Amino acid sequence: MSDSIEKKGIIELLSAMIMMGTVGLFVVESGQSAYNVVFYRCTLGAIFLLAYCLYSGKLKNTGINTKKLIIIIFSAIFLVFNWVMLFASFKTASISTSTVIYHAQPFFFILIWALAFKEAVSLNKILWMGLAFIGVTLVADINTNEFSLSSDYILGVSLALLAAIFWAASATLVKLLTGVSTYLITLIQLFVGIIVLFPFSDLSGITDVTVKQWSYLLVLGAVHTCLTYILMYSSYQKLSAPVIAVMTFIYPAVAIFVDFYFYNESMSVIQIAGVFMIMFSSYAVNQNLSFLSLKKINASA
Template identity: 70%
Template sequence: MNKSEEKIGILQLFCAMVMMGTVGLFVIESGQSAYNVVFYRCLLGVVFLVAYCLYSGHLKDHHLTLKSLLIIVISGIFLVFNWVMLFESFKIASISTSTVVYHAQPFFFMLIWAASYKERVSLNKILWMVVSFVGVSLVANIDFANFTLSSSYLKGIALALSAAVFWAISAVIVKGLKGISAYIITLVQLGVGVIVLYPFSELSGIADITVKQWGCLFILGAVHSCLTYIIMYSAYKKLSAPIIAVMTFIYPAVAIFVDYYFYDVALNHVQMIGVVLIMFSSYAVSQNFNFFWRKRVVNLN
């Protein structure tokens, strides 16, 4: 891979991460329930992603079988409810807190993968996991002196963690699929979201949705559920794993900035320490850093 392609990939992934970091803003500004937001996101996402897949030819060579379709449908159920919980968490806790806590997802993926395939989790990864969850407790802003925590805030943290678990389950389910385009997988998952969330959505109030709110929903569908994934998957092909791992931290950084700029919500010093612990431990696991700073662990599998 030449340097020119790598630079393009870095620019693409940077744009994708910035767009993902703004999801919370459009969720809040849409003024809709979490179920409504995800329903419209999936519905509009399907429309635009079908158009892209028709244009790019992905629908012709989809390589879907009945078994693989069933696997994607199951993963889609977990994915869409992951969004529901995360978006509800934005409203109850905050965009920044929920996004950072949500970034504990690699550890849940590791645990679920190990449990599903009976693989041993190394002590090194367990220690980094402990560091991450210490970070989660700091971001949650627990008053350790009196051990009190706002019940609604606790619910928001719990929803963000649950969303991370559901994302991890969805990712583990589809990880074994071979030869199927990521765009097709995403398209099926979004289609599942439309069907599954329809009974939960309050569509009777559709006439009351303002132009501004429709604009937010349109952006969530067209940009965050279609354009972002197109750019992101394209970038992945051009970049190495270490570069991707580093750049994923742009997402929570942008979310923290958005929360501060638009809603005047700022993390305190203790919470920022938690952010650093979560982000660094996640990176350390992805890069197989040794917890005790000896020789770097090399994974030959």
């Protein structure tokens, strides 16, 4: 692969990760409930993505059949409710805390895949998972003296963890799909999201949504959903797995900056230590590093 192609892929993925990191800002500033935000995101995202697919011919030779369609529909249900829970957590915990905890999703994917297909999880991965979840508890920074299951903060942390689990369930189903266009998968997921979320969304106040709020929702649909996925899918074809793994950490880093810059939400030293635990554990699992020696181990081990 030439350097120019790789550089283009890096720019595409960098742009996508920066956009992803700003999702929380647009969700909060839209002033809508989590259900409404995701409904509008699916609706606007589907419109823009369908237009792009029709223009670029991405819907040719889709490789779809009835069985695969059913899998996509179930993956869509997990995906859209993952968004609902994540967006709700932004308003009850914080954008930075929720995003970092949500970034533990690869570990839930490993666990769900292992349980679903009765595959053993290596001791090495279990150790990295343990370190990551210690990081989650540090990032959550729960005050045991004021602990209450009914508190908004605990609810936000719990929603971020559930969102990660739902994302992992959706990713597990998508991994079963072979020979199906990724653009078609995303498009079907968005249309399913519109149908599934319509009964939960309160659209009675649609005329009360301000122009400024509509602009945030429009960006969520056109940029954070359509453009971001286009850039990610394009970059994946140009970059190696290690480069992709490292660059995904830009997403939570941007979210932490956004939370600090716009809402003056900063993390304590303990929380920052937790962030590094989660991020490095995720990288180590992706790169198949040994927990003890930090050297790559045989993938079949």
